[in-house]
Structures are given as structure tokens and as C-alpha cells.
Amino acid sequence: xxxxxxxxxxxYLNGIIPLVIGVGAVVYAPMLSLxxxxxxxxxxxxxxxxxxxxxTASYLVFSEHRAPERDSASFAGIRPVVYGILALCIYIxxxxxxxxxxxxxxxxxxWIKVLGExxxxxxxxxxxxxxxxxxxxxxxLLGVPFPEDLVTASLxx
Amino acid sequence: xxxxxxxxxxxxxxxSPSNVLYVFIGVLVGTLIGALPGLGPAATIAMLxxxxxxxxxxxxxxxxxxxxxxxxxxxxxxxxxxxxxGDAAAVVTTFDGYPMTKQGRGGAALTISxxxxxxxxxxxxxxxxxxxxxxxxxxxxxxxPEIAALTTLGVLLAAYLGGxxxxxxxxxxxxxxLLASIGxxxxxxxxxxxxxxxxxxxGLNFVAVAMGVFGIGEILYNLEQFKKSGVEQKHKxxxxxxxxxxxxxxxxxxxxxxxxxxxxxxxxxTLVGMAPGAGAEIAxxxxxxxxxxxxxxxxxxxxxxxxxxxGPESANNAGAIGSFIPLLSLGxxxxxxxxxxxxxxxxxxxxxxxxxxxxSPGVFYGLIGSMYVGNLxxxxxxxxxxxxxxxxxxxxIGILSPIIVLVVMVGAFSLKNSxxxxxxLALFGVVGYLARKTGFSMGPLALAFILxxxxxxxxxxxxxxxxxxxxxxxxxPISASxxxxxxxxxxxxxxxxxxxxxxxx
Numbered sequence: 001x002x003x004x005x006x007x008x009x010x011x012y013l014n015g016i017i018p019l020v021i022g023v024g025a026v027v028y029a030p031m032l033s034l035x036x037x038x039x040x041x042x043x044x045x046x047x048x049x050x051x052x053x054x055x056t057a058s059y060l061v062f063s064e065h066r067a068p069e070r071d072s073a074s075f076a077g078i079r080p081v082v083y084g085i086l087a088l089c090i091y092i093x094x095x096x097x098x099x100x101x102x103x104x105x106x107x108x109x110x111w112i113k114v115l116g117e118x119x120x121x122x123x124x125x126x127x128x129x130x131x132x133x134x135x136x137x138x139x140x141l142l143g144v145p146f147p148e149d150l151v152t153a154s155l156x157x
Numbered sequence: 158x159x160x161x162x163x164x165x166x167x168x169x170x171x172x173s174p175s176n177v178l179y180v181f182i183g184v185l186v187g188t189l190i191g192a193l194p195g196l197g198p199a200a201t202i203a204m205l206x207x208x209x210x211x212x213x214x215x216x217x218x219x220x221x222x223x224x225x226x227x228x229x230x231x232x233x234x235x236x237x238x239x240x241x242x243g244d245a246a247a248v249v250t251t252f253d254g255y256p257m258t259k260q261g262r263g264g265a266a267l268t269i270s271x272x273x274x275x276x277x278x279x280x281x282x283x284x285x286x287x288x289x290x291x292x293x294x295x296x297x298x299x300x301x302p303e304i305a306a307l308t309t310l311g312v313l314l315a316a317y318l319g320g321x322x323x324x325x326x327x328x329x330x331x332x333x334x335l336l337a338s339i340g341x342x343x344x345x346x347x348x349x350x351x352x353x354x355x356x357x358x359x360g361l362n363f364v365a366v367a368m369g370v371f372g373i374g375e376i377l378y379n380l381e382q383f384k385k386s387g388v389e390q391k392h393k394x395x396x397x398x399x400x401x402x403x404x405x406x407x408x409x410x411x412x413x414x415x416x417x418x419x420x421x422x423x424x425x426x427t428l429v430g431m432a433p434g435a436g437a438e439i440a441x442x443x444x445x446x447x448x449x450x451x452x453x454x455x456x457x458x459x460x461x462x463x464x465x466x467x468g469p470e471s472a473n474n475a476g477a478i479g480s481f482i483p484l485l486s487l488g489x490x491x492x493x494x495x496x497x498x499x500x501x502x503x504x505x506x507x508x509x510x511x512x513x514x515x516x517s518p519g520v521f522y523g524l525i526g527s528m529y530v531g532n533l534x535x536x537x538x539x540x541x542x543x544x545x546x547x548x549x550x551x552x553x554i555g556i557l558s559p560i561i562v563l564v565v566m567v568g569a570f571s572l573k574n575s576x577x578x579x580x581x582l583a584l585f586g587v588v589g590y591l592a593r594k595t596g597f598s599m600g601p602l603a604l605a606f607i608l609x610x611x612x613x614x615x616x617x618x619x620x621x622x623x624x625x626x627x628x629x630x631x632x633x634p635i636s637a638s639x640x641x642x643x644x645x646x647x648x649x650x651x652x653x654x655x656x657x658x659x660x661x662x
Contacts (some may be wrong), residue, residue, distance in 0.1 A: 014595050019327045025335055032342075032349055038625030042342035042349050045613045046335060053331040060324045077381045081590060084380050088373070088583045091566070096576050100567075108559050115380060116555025130560055134567065143211060144571040 003067030010075075022057050025050030080115055087111065099149025100139070104131035161305075167522025171219070171530045173352045176523065179216045180531045183223020184538060189230025190224075198246075198477075199493045199600075201228035203372040204561050206364055206501060207568025214505035215520050219527040221435060221501055223534075225428055225494055228372035229477055230535055233270045233470065234543075238263050246473050249441040251456065253465035260461050264543055265407040269463060270470045271539045273419045277471030278532035280423040281430065281478035285485075286525050289514075293353065296511040301622065302630050305615035306639035311489045314432060315604040317650050326601045329592070333605030334612070336361055337531055343614050356577045363500040365569045365581040370599040371493070372565045373582060374589015377560045381590075383554060407463070408588045415467035416580060418448055422471030429472070430479025430491060440471040440476030484509050485521060493600045504572075 025046045035041025081132045087110055094103035108127035135152070138144040170176060190201045205224050209217035232247040232327030237254035250270070258265040299307070312334070316326040337558075339350040340360025351357040395561055407415075425447060426440040448468040449458045460467045487512030490496035502509050514521050569582040592599050623629035631637045 010595070014325075014597075018332065021332060021335070028350070032347070036625060037620055037627065040344075040349055040617045041619055042345050042558070046338050046350065047616070048333045049331050049338075049609075053328055053335070056324050056327045056331065060328065063324070075594065081377045081381050083588055084377055085583065088566075088586070092576055092579045092583065095566075095570075095579070101357060104563050107563065111559035111562070112556055116383075116553070116558070117555070118555055122556065126556060126560070130563070138207075138567050138571070144567065145574055146570075 011064040012061060012065050014136040015057050015059075017064055018053060018060060019057035022050050022053030022055075023033060084111070084115060087115075096147055099151065099153075100135055100146045101131045104134065163518055163522050164465025167519075167524075167526035168529065170215070170519060170523040170524070171526030175348065176216060176219050176527060177530065178302070179212065179220040180223045180527050180534055181538075183220040183225075184227040184531055184534050187224035187227025187229075188231040188234075188535075188539060189227075191228030192234040197498065198225055198228035198232065199367075199603075200371045200375045201231075202494055202497045203364075203368040204565050204568075206368065206497065207564060207571060209501060210504070210568075210571055214502070214507050214517070215523045217505055218498065218502060218507075218520060218524055219531075221298065221498055221528060222524060223531045225498070226229055226274070226474060226477060226528075226531055226535060229473060230271065230274050230539060233274075234267065237266045237270065237466075246441045246476075249445045249469045250466065250473075253460070253462050256459070256461035257463075257466065262407075262461070265411060266466060267543045268540055269407050269415055269467050271536055273422065273467045273470035274474040275532050275536040276419040277423040277426050277473065277475035278478050278535070279529065280420075281427040281475035282525065282528040282532065283530070285478060285482055289486040289521075289525075292482065293511045293514045296487050299511070299635065300633070301615045301618035302633050302636040303639065305612060306630065306636040306643070307487060307489060308612040308615060308638060310639055310643055310646075311483075311608050312601070312605050312612065313646060315601040317646065322596055323357050323650065323654075325597045329597050329599065330601040330605035333602035334609035336366070336602075337606045337609035338498060338613070343610060344617055356575075359573075361581055362569075362572050362578055363603075364497075364504065364572060365578040366585045366606060367497050367500065367603055368569060369566050369582040370589030370592065371497075373562065373586025374593060374599070377586055377590040378593045379554060379558065411463050414463045418464040418468035421447060421451075422468035422473075423466075425477045426475025426477075427479040430476030430484045432491070440472040440479070444468040444472030471483065474532070481524075481528075485513060486511060488513075488611070488649040490604060493603050496559050496603050499607055591639030 026030075029043035029047035029050060032043030032046070033041035034044045034047055087107060091103050091107045094106070105127045108130060109123045110128055113120060113123035135146070135149070139146050171180070186205060187201055188197075188207065191198060202221060202224055207223070209221055212220060229246070233250050233254065236247040236250040238258055240251050240255040254266045254270065257263060312330050316330045317323055335350075337360070339357055341347065341358055342349050348358060422444040425444045429440040429443055445458075445465060445468065448464045449455050450463075452458065452462070452464060477492075477494070480495045481493045483489040484495040484499060488499075488508065490499045499509055502520075507513070507520055565582065566579055570576060571576040572578045589599055591597075592602075619629055620627070629636075630640055
């Protein structure tokens with residue numbers, strides 16, 4: 001079966017990336033001390049599992065080109081996913097600085113309006129009440145101690 | 158041993174107002190979320206785990222179990238009405254469920270699915286009630302070699318049954334075991350794979366990892382698919398999803414045709430569900446094959462055959478409850494979702510396993526009692542609400558997804574009140590997305606993550622006991638038998654692969 005260069009590269013990576021993980025475990029584990037069979041050290045288990053991963057990944061590198069084609073394999077539509085992941089990373093940082101409500105509102109507006117292609121009214125209609133509702137549910141009712149929140153602090157709550 | 162007094166007390170506990178409320182919330186929320194296309198039971202439980210944190214242990218596990226079978230049924234709604242299975246087990250439902258909708262019998266299909274789920278779930282709960290305490294008593298005799306063999310069997314079955322590519326499943330399982338090794342060594346107590354970070358001394362939190370791969374990963378994948386299908390989907394949303402649910406009740410002929418299939422499906426599902434690593438997905442596929450083989454006119458299958466829906470639906474729920482047997486009696490999760498429930502129990506300070514019956518009988522029998530209540534509630538709640546659930550499918554995923562993301566993010570934060578776990582969640586969301594794209598199944602990773610530490614401790618303790626003599630695993634009768642099963646399983650799998658490749662040539 002003939003594949004495009006991009007598809008061929010993806011198929012090799014499917015085996016190479018786990019191979020790197022396995023090799024990493026096999027190389028790192030002896031530094032923890034393998035011990036002996038009578039007295040196994042902390043490194044013995046990751047070493048043994050690493051060997052299994054290396055062997056299986058090596059087989060996959062050579063056999064993956066024979067696997068049937070899958071529609072889901074193409075990364076042509078990855079851009080919105082990358083934007084979604086970046087949004088999550090920014091959210092985590094802002095959450096630590098500003099608390100829950102403002103970062104959550106921004107995340108909702110961005111995800112609903114930009115990624116979800118909904119209208120501004122829908123985005124704002126969800127982004128205003130939902131963070132407050134979730135704040136009440138988790139912080140007030142369930143006692144999850146969020147970082148100090150800019151909005152509730154300025155409202156004197 | 159089974160003590161009827163304990164069972165009765167468990168049922169009484171399950172019927173307490175608070176526990177009935179937890180079951181109701183679990184079943185309702187699980188069905189609503191599970192009905193949304195693209196969100197299967199594992200993702201639903203992963204997303205709703207945070208809600209259970211502040212509940213007492215018994216209430217939390219009862220609610221989560223309710224979410225599980227609610228989500229299982231909810232997944233049927235999108236499978237039957239719009240041919241969109243929420244998880245692997247729901248794929249079989251589309252074979253005959255969706256054709257019934259196209260024939261204007263979607264309501265009847267949903268009702269048969271609800272009744273079949275009730276029958277399968279209740280029969281499996283009876284087996285669980287009788288069998289799990291006996292198995293737990295037997296398992297108290299297990300030492301480290303037996304636990305090593307059993308956990309190895311669980312990981313192996315998960316690898317062989319997890320998805321299409323065995324080698325990818327083995328890699329996923331191996332990666333799960335390596336990820337679980339991060340943290341302090343369980344015997345020596347020294348840091349391992351922490352790369353100097355104190356955040357990793359406690360290891361990665363399974364709940365954050367699971368919510369990432371199954372919850373965030375699923376949402377990212379759906380986001381890509383949503384953008385890909387773009388204009389077509391938008392028009393679909395504006396015009397409606399092209400189905401109507403008018404008549405809800407099946408005909409007498411439907412009941413006659415489906416009753417035996419429901420019972421057969423219950424038996425198949427319970428037996429398959431009990432095998433560690435198998436679960437509801439395999440149960441529904443096996444049941445469909447059984448029904449088609451038995452049918453007088455198998456050509457009806459795939460065109461709205463009632464038995465093709467009733468049998469697998471019964472097997473599905475029976476398999477889901479059957480998978481609780483190894484979880485509760487051996488401490489070995491039988492499926493991805495029971496692995497999540499395992500994580501939830503540990504969060505509440507309860508370790509599933511043979512000692513659970515003795516140390517926390519209230520949790521054990523209360524959970525079993527709640528299964529009867531939950532299955533009945535599923536039936537009573539869902540049939541009148543079929544038309545309401547059908548409307549849920551018109552809810553746009555672009556609005557619901559970010560709300561779910563927020564809930565899951567809060568859930569990750571609340572594990573240790575640390576944004577670090579939110580980062581773990583996001584990272585494993587990426588892993589889950591990439592795994593979907595490249596054909597790696599995350600089920601074996603999740604199961605191996607849970608079983609890996611048990612496996613390692615058991616192997617190391619066995620070697621310490623035997624002073625390095627590995628024949629200890631083959632000289633004790635139970636562990637020798639289990640390793641024998643492992644060898645036979647591997648050989649059968651190799652034989653099947655060889656036969657398949659010979660046929661292809």
C-alpha cells in the first residue's frame with residue numbers, strides 16, 4: 001500500500017516515540033539501582049517494563065506501514081485543537097493569579113465564540129452566569145478552596 | 158460468605174433517603190451527559206468525579222455507580238436516534254437501533270433498550286450479590302505471587318481486548334505502568350522518575366490523568382471533528398437532527414421477540430464482564446454475534462431486528478455490573494470505568510479488594526443494594542423522559558464543551574488544591590487526543606496505571622519471600638494456574654493473528 005510522505009512519517013513516529021520512551025526508561029532505571037532478584041532495587045521494575053516497551057515499539061516501527069489507513073489519522077484539522085490547548089494553558093496561569101471567575105469567563109467566551117462559532121449573545125449569555133454558578137457550587141457549597149478571587153474580593157464577599 | 162442479613166441491610170442502606178437521592182442524581186446526570194454524542198461512560202464519570210469529592214464514601218460510590226449505568230443508557234440515546242455512538246459498547250446498538258429509528262420506531266427502540274438494560278443489570282447484580290463475597294473470601298488466601306499473577310492477567314487482557322492493534326495496546330499498558338512508577342518507590346521509599354520535582358513525589362494522580370485522557374482528550378477530538386464537519390453540522394443544528402420520537406412503546410410482537418434475547422444477553426454480559434480487562438464493550442459484541450447466529454432469519458439483522466438490539470443492550474448493562482465483581486472482590490478493575498471508580502474509592506480512603514467486605518461492609522453491600530435501586534430508577538426515569546432526552550441532542554456541543562472543561566479543571570485543582578494537577582490534566586488531554594488520532598487505546602493505559610503499582614509490589618515481595626527464586630510463581634497452585642492461563646491466552650492470540658494473516662494471503 002502506498003502512502004503520502006506525511007502519512008509514512010506519521011506511521012514511523014507511532015513506533016519511534018514509544019521507542020524513545022522505552023529506551024529512556026531502560027537507560028534511566030540502572031541509575032536507581034537494579035538490585036538483584038533476591039533483593040530487587042527501585043530501578044528493576046521500570047527497567048523490565050522499559051524492555052517490553054522497547055521490544056514492542058521496535059516491532060511497531062517495522063509493522064505500522066502495513067496497518068490499514070484510518071480517516072482519523074490526518075492532522076489537517078489540528079489548528080483549533082492547538083488553540084484549545086493554548087487556551088487551557090493560559091487559563092491555568094490566570095487561575096493562579098486572578099482566581100476562578102474572570103479566567104473562566106474569558107475561557108467560555110473564547111471557546112464558545114471563537115472555537116464554537118456561536119454568537120456574541122450566546123457566548124456572553126453563558127460566560128457571565130456560569131462562572132458564578134460554578135463558584136457557588138464548588139467554593140461555597142462543596143468547600144473547594146480556590147485561589148483568592150479578584151471579583152469576589154472586590155465585591156467584598 | 159454471603160450473609161443474607163448483610164444483603165438486606167445493604168438494600169436498606171441503599172433505600173435511605175440520602176442514598177436514593179444520590180442514585181437519582183447519578184442516574185439522571187449520567188443519562189443526560191451520556192446522551193450527548195461523543196461522551197461515553199468513561200468520559201462522563203471522569204468529568205463528574207469532582208462532584209463526588211465532598212460526599213461520604215458510600216454516597217460517593219453509589220452516585221458514581223449511578224452515573225455509570227446512567228451514562229451507559231444515555232449513550233444508547235444518541236446511538237439509536239442519530240447513529241452516533243458515545244463509546245465502543247454503543248457501536249453495536251447502532252446496528253439495529255438506528256434502522257428502527259429510520260422506520261419511525263425510535264421510541265420503541267429506546268424503551269426496549271431501557272427494559273433490556275434493567276433486566277441485564279438486575280440479573281448481573283444478583284450474581285454479584287451471590288458471587289463477589291465468595292470470591293472475596295477465596296481471595297483472602299492470595300499472597301504476593303497470586304496477586305502478581307492476577308494483575309499481570311488483568312493488564313494482559315486489557316492489552317489484548319483494548320483495541321484493534323495489540324502492539325499499540327501493549328505499549329499503552331507499558332506506558333501506564335511506567336507513569337505509575339513516578340513518585341516514591343513503594344518498598345525502598347526513594348524518589349523515582351521525579352526529575353528533582355517535589356510535585357512528583359506523590360506520583361501522578363490517577364484521577365487527573367484519567368480526566369485528561371478521557372475527558373479533555375475527548376473534547377479536543379470532538380472540537381477537531383466539529384470544525385472539520387463545519388457547515389454541514391451547522392445546517393443540521395438549524396434544521397434539527399432529522400428524527401422524531403412519537404410512539405414510545407413497542408408492540409407485543411417486539412416483547413415476544415426480545416425477551417429471550419434479554420436473558421441470553423444478561424448471561425453473556427455477566428460472564429464476559431467478570432473477566433478483568435474485558436468489560437461491557439466485549440459483552441455487547443459477543444451478545445450480538447450470539448443473537449445473529451441463533452436467529453432463524455439472520456438477514457434481518459442490521460435492518461431493525463429487535464433481538465439485535467435487546468440482547469446487546471442487556472449484555473452491556475450486565476457486563477458493566479459484572480465488571481464490579483473483580484473490582485470489589487479482588488481489587489482488580491474489570492474495565493476503564495471501574496478503574497475510575499477504583500480511583501474514586503481510594504480518594505475516599507477505601508481500598509477495594511478482598512478485605513473490603515470485612516472492613517467496609519456498609520460500602521460493599523450498600524453499593525450492591527444501590528444497583529437494584531439504580532437499575533429500577535433507570536427504567537422508571539428514562540421511559541417517560543425519552544422525548545426530553547431526545548431534545549438534549551439538540552444542545553450544541555460548542556456550548557457544553559467549555560462548561561465541561563471548567564468542571565474538569567476545578568476537579569483537577571481540588572485533588573490537592575494545586576494548579577499542578579490542572580497542568581497534568583491538560584497534558585494528558587493532549588496525550589488522549591494524540592492517542593485517538595494515532596490508534597492507541599487509552600483503556601490499557603488507565604488499567605495498567607492502576608494495576609502497575611500492585612503488580613510491582615507483588616512481584617518484588619514474592620522475590621523477597623523466595624530470595625530471588627522465580628519458580629515461586631509456578632510452584633504455588635493458584636499462581637501457577639493463573640500464569641498458565643496467561644500463557645494459553647498469549648498463544649491463542651498469536652494463533653489467531655497467524656490464522657488471520659494466512660487467510661489474508
